[in-house]
Amino acid sequence: MDVVVMARALFGSSLGFHIIYATIGVGLPVMIIIAEILHLIKKDSDYALMARRWTKGFAIILAVSIASGTIVGVMISLLFPNFMEIVGQVIALPFQMEIFAFLIEAVFMSIYLYAADRLPTKLRIVSIFAVALGAIASAVLITDVHAWMNTPAGFRLTPDGGITDVDTWAAFFNPSFVTSALHVVFSAFMTVAFIIASIAALRLLKRNISTEERNYHKKALTIAIYFGLITSLATSINGHETAQKLHEYNPRKLAAAEGLFETTRYAPLSIGGYASLEDQRVKYAIEIPYALSFLAADRFDTEVKGLNEWPQELWPPLYVHILFNVMVGIGSVLIVIAMFAVFWKLVLKKEYPPWMLALFVAGGPLAMIAIEAGWCFSCIGRQPWTITDVLRTGEAATKSGSVGFLFVLFITLYVTLLFATAFILKFYFKRNPVSKDLEKGAS
Amino acid sequence: MEASSVAITILWSLLFVYSMLGSLDFGAGFWGMVYSNENKNTNASVIANKFLSPAWEITNVFLVIFVVSVVTFFPFATTLLSSILLVPVALGLFLLTVRTTFMVFEHYAQRFRTLLRITSGVTGLILPALLVSILPITLGGFVDFENDYPRLHYGELMTHPTLYMHIAFGLSTELFISAVFLMDYAKEAEDWSAYHTFRKHALWLGPVSILVAVLTIGTFPVEADWIVQNIEANWLWFGLSIVFFLIGYSALFLKHRDGKRGFARLAVVSIIIQYGLAIYAYGSAHLPYLVYPDLTVADGFTSASFYPMLIIYAIGFGILIPGFILFWKLFLKDRRYLKQE
Numbered sequence: 158m159d160v161v162v163m164a165r166a167l168f169g170s171s172l173g174f175h176i177i178y179a180t181i182g183v184g185l186p187v188m189i190i191i192a193e194i195l196h197l198i199k200k201d202s203d204y205a206l207m208a209r210r211w212t213k214g215f216a217i218i219l220a221v222s223i224a225s226g227t228i229v230g231v232m233i234s235l236l237f238p239n240f241m242e243i244v245g246q247v248i249a250l251p252f253q254m255e256i257f258a259f260l261i262e263a264v265f266m267s268i269y270l271y272a273a274d275r276l277p278t279k280l281r282i283v284s285i286f287a288v289a290l291g292a293i294a295s296a297v298l299i300t301d302v303h304a305w306m307n308t309p310a311g312f313r314l315t316p317d318g319g320i321t322d323v324d325t326w327a328a329f330f331n332p333s334f335v336t337s338a339l340h341v342v343f344s345a346f347m348t349v350a351f352i353i354a355s356i357a358a359l360r361l362l363k364r365n366i367s368t369e370e371r372n373y374h375k376k377a378l379t380i381a382i383y384f385g386l387i388t389s390l391a392t393s394i395n396g397h398e399t400a401q402k403l404h405e406y407n408p409r410k411l412a413a414a415e416g417l418f419e420t421t422r423y424a425p426l427s428i429g430g431y432a433s434l435e436d437q438r439v440k441y442a443i444e445i446p447y448a449l450s451f452l453a454a455d456r457f458d459t460e461v462k463g464l465n466e467w468p469q470e471l472w473p474p475l476y477v478h479i480l481f482n483v484m485v486g487i488g489s490v491l492i493v494i495a496m497f498a499v500f501w502k503l504v505l506k507k508e509y510p511p512w513m514l515a516l517f518v519a520g521g522p523l524a525m526i527a528i529e530a531g532w533c534f535s536c537i538g539r540q541p542w543t544i545t546d547v548l549r550t551g552e553a554a555t556k557s558g559s560v561g562f563l564f565v566l567f568i569t570l571y572v573t574l575l576f577a578t579a580f581i582l583k584f585y586f587k588r589n590p591v592s593k594d595l596e597k598g599a600s
Numbered sequence: 601m602e603a604s605s606v607a608i609t610i611l612w613s614l615l616f617v618y619s620m621l622g623s624l625d626f627g628a629g630f631w632g633m634v635y636s637n638e639n640k641n642t643n644a645s646v647i648a649n650k651f652l653s654p655a656w657e658i659t660n661v662f663l664v665i666f667v668v669s670v671v672t673f674f675p676f677a678t679t680l681l682s683s684i685l686l687v688p689v690a691l692g693l694f695l696l697t698v699r700t701t702f703m704v705f706e707h708y709a710q711r712f713r714t715l716l717r718i719t720s721g722v723t724g725l726i727l728p729a730l731l732v733s734i735l736p737i738t739l740g741g742f743v744d745f746e747n748d749y750p751r752l753h754y755g756e757l758m759t760h761p762t763l764y765m766h767i768a769f770g771l772s773t774e775l776f777i778s779a780v781f782l783m784d785y786a787k788e789a790e791d792w793s794a795y796h797t798f799r800k801h802a803l804w805l806g807p808v809s810i811l812v813a814v815l816t817i818g819t820f821p822v823e824a825d826w827i828v829q830n831i832e833a834n835w836l837w838f839g840l841s842i843v844f845f846l847i848g849y850s851a852l853f854l855k856h857r858d859g860k861r862g863f864a865r866l867a868v869v870s871i872i873i874q875y876g877l878a879i880y881a882y883g884s885a886h887l888p889y890l891v892y893p894d895l896t897v898a899d900g901f902t903s904a905s906f907y908p909m910l911i912i913y914a915i916g917f918g919i920l921i922p923g924f925i926l927f928w929k930l931f932l933k934d935r936r937y938l939k940q941e
């Protein structure tokens with residue numbers, strides 16, 4: 158295969174691997190803070206135990222997150238040197254700032270992890286706050302670079318391909334920065350909430366657990382459901398704004414997302430199906446009349462551009478329509494699940510029946526799939542450009558051979574590590590079950 | 601000073617910090633493996649791992665800082681550097697990942713302790729070897745252009761003695777610095793069995809590391825004549841570096857009132873100064889080239905967002921200072937941590 162394709166595949170899979178851990182790294186500290194604060198308010202030692210157990214899980218995840226982050230951080234320069242040459246001139250600032258976010262997270266994570274028992278409660282909570290802040294800041298800052306790739310700003314190209322008139326802050330506050338950054342942070346929060354709900358529900362589905370243990374998992378589930386509902390609502394409201402930004406700045410990407418070929422007013426929204434080039438429409442989809450026009454700019458008569466406005470060589474692959482639908486579909490399903498769960502608890506005041514627990518179990522993995530779909534949509538939907546309308550992917554990539562060999566090496570590594578993390582988490586929590594910790598607390 | 605000189609100085613300082621932290625990190629991994637057998641009558645492994653557990657993340661961040669700083673200060677260097685370094689650096693990343701994850705997994709699954717320790721110990725040798733092999737590549741003679749595209753000649757590099765001397769230099773330095781540091785750390789923990797173990801190793805590693813360093817210069821390829829001349833011109837600084845080595849090394853022999861030998865803290869500080877002087881002297885001898893003869897510091901540099909970045913550095917490290925102090929107090933000074941089983 159050609160080197161450019163290999164480089165894209167290697168980099169895309171490395172990010173796809175990193176993001177699994179990174180997402181948890183952004184969301185979990187926030188859940189730990191919630192547990193710490195509930196412990197402080199309610200004086201219920203179950204919450205302290207929750208914070209402690211989540212921290213153990215977090216430490217294991219964090220190791221892979223940092224290692225894979227180091228890989229992508231270095232690999233982006235190795236595989237896309239011409240891209241980084243422009244990044245270094247125009248949008249270096251968030252990369253630089255991110256370093257300090259990492260440092261804050263690393264320093265305070267060590268403190269929280271290895272010195273928690275020697276710290277007064279307040280300093281302990283300050284430490285985990287700093288961890289969360291570091292993680293969120295690093296996510297926001299890297300998303301800034303990514304947003305800038307989608308909506309580049311703050312420089313001019315010279316006729317010979319050089320860069321002039323760099324305006325660092327215009328690049329930093331590029332048009333899609335704020336919406337994208339919020340979207341990433343909210344979606345990470347909701348994903349971790351649903352993962353916690355999955356684990357708690359899985360435990361509650363077991364028959365032979367003690368009442369104390371049952372209560373412990375119920376509390377975890379409740380936190381997760383409430384936090385999940387709030388953050389999934391935030392994700393979709395802000396996702397709507399993200400889509401409006403596409404309408405404004407990246408109409409080509411929106412057209413591909415929706416499988417719209419002809420420019421239309423009163424455009425319908427197609428849900429599901431696949432975009433067919435021969436038929437020039439989305440086949441097997443459910444169509445909601447006028448909805449796309451309304452979503453794009455809050456008016457039914459909005460004109461939405463179709464793909465045929467551009468030469469076909471500038472289209473992204475048509476399957477991004479599916480990626481987009483997967484993300485939005487899962488987001489909508491999870492909101493429904495969370496609303497239903499809250500209704501069940503607050504209005505009907507009933508215990509969750511097993512079939513609902515089973516739904517919660519599915520929630521975590523689904524949210525993670527939505528994250529992957531979202532990122533892949535955003536990056537693949539940008540093709541053939543690495544920096545929209547500025548730098549083509551083919552020009553950005555390295556020309557070195559040997560990428561094929563590295564691809565095999567790293568994929569092996571990622572697969573092994575996925576299994577290894579699952580195994581270590583299982584091994585550790587099996588040897589230190591909640592029941593044992595609860596007994597220790599009681600005695 | 602010109603902006604590009606400020607930038608290269610910052611970069612070089614980061615390299616210095618990383619080379620010290622990396623030596624401690626990789627060295628501790630290695631010593632942790634050597635003394636991992638619980639029957640041996642020394643706590644050396646416990647001490648090494650006590651340092652490693654909270655510290656590796658910070659060391660890792662400094663590696664990332666270094667790479668990001670190269671790319672953001674010297675974007676025009678990315679194309680050349682990444683083409684010639686793709687394979688060695690990617691292999692390094694692979695090993696680093698294995699090491700990092702195994703080291704952490706070990707904490708949570710003690711049944712696999714031996715396997716995981718061996719991994720972190722062995723990578724503690726291979727990784728620094730890989731990292732120092734980047735140095736000879738920049739000296740000239742190993743890189744060529746084919747159709748305007750740079751290529752690294754692996755064959756010539758692998759068969760040149762200077763590669764192996766550089767590796768020997770890197771390893772002896774790593775082990776020497778980490779032994780002296782861990783000796784001081786063991787003293788802080790009042791763990792005398794570990795103290796004597798590390799002192800013993802520091803005693804032989806010191807002279808070996810100096811000898812290897814001097815011999816390495818003798819193996820530089822002919823194309824690197826330029827830097828040998830610059831090094832000779834900088835002899836004063838290298839001489840001063842040797843003086844600090846002598847001070848630090850002698851401190852290992854000084855006797856305390858209670859009869860114990862070795863002023864560990866003095867030794868650590870002098871040896872850090874020794875390497876600081878040597879690294880800056882080497883760095884200035886390397887100027888004006890990043891990679892001889894194709895890339896100079898000025899060619900690689902961009903001033904586009906240089907000043908905002910300097911401000912970010914100042915603010916960033918400013919914010920972090922309290923964090924570092926807390927870290928120092930909790931892990932390098934706190935007896936409750938040091939003496940914990």
Ligand code: HDD
Binds near residue numbers: 222228299300
């Ligand atoms: C959801 C947000 C998110 C996204 C899209 C990415 N990362 Fe990441 N990354 C994180 C969220 C994160 C994190 C959760 O914040 C981590 C995990 C541990 C940490 O310290 O930060 C992290 C770690 C991390 C590290 C390790 C830092 C260290 O040594 O502690 C590096 C070098 C990168 N990332 C670089 C990247 C690059 C170059 C990316 C894309 C091109 C990228 N990350 C995507």
Ligand code: HEM
Binds near residue numbers: 341400403486527538
């Ligand atoms: C429910 C309604 C949602 C809408 C309307 C929506 C909309 C969007 C849009 C338009 C983009 C592309 C942005 C771009 O390329 O510039 C995007 C990206 C993304 N989405 Fe969503 N999204 C929704 C739900 C979700 C959910 C539930 C998740 C994950 C749990 C998620 C995770 C992501 C991620 C990680 C990205 C890539 C980062 C980015 O470009 O912002 N989204 N979303």
Ligand code: HEM
Binds near residue numbers: 165169175233240
């Ligand atoms: C972490 C979640 C992410 C995932 C899963 C992801 C996924 C992908 C995929 C699948 C590709 C290959 C696209 C193709 O060539 O067809 C890609 C390319 C790329 N992505 Fe992303 N991406 C993510 C985040 C980011 C971020 C945050 C950045 C920027 C800072 C980024 C920068 C790039 C670059 C430079 C390329 C290569 C050039 C290109 O193909 O356009 N990605 N990514």
